[in-house]
Amino acid sequence: MAHNDDSAAPDRVFLPTLETPTLTKAELAELLFDRLGLNKRESKDMVEAFFDIVHDTLVEGRDVKLSGFGNFNIRRKAPRPGRNPRTGESIPIKARNVVTFHASHKLKATVQGDAPSAEDFE
DSSP states (O other): OOOSSOOOOOOOOOOOOTTSOSOOHHHHHHHHHHHHOOOHHHHHHHHHHHHHHHHHHHHTTOOEEETTTEEEEEEEEOOEEEEOTTTOOEEEEOOEEEEEEEEOHHHHHHHHTOSOOGGGGO
């Protein structure tokens, strides 16, 4: 990403527009390629390896904590009675594990615009 000025401020990650509301693994790999100088294969492999590790850790029932970003937690949901909305028939819902994500205070503040940017410290 190029700057329009000659400042030493780091490149900023621009979030996708409303037309592209998600950041994909392919886009993450491209950012690694652009920023770190990894080749495209290494970038793709690094992104895949990261998500494989997060996935496998959660499947093992362990939480994942990413400092400054947030926590992925495994939560056990107890069995409970449910209801088929079409028929009204009562159906038991089995106990299960679910993954929850809780953003860190730092991430929340940055998203809300409450945290000072790196430029504010210069």
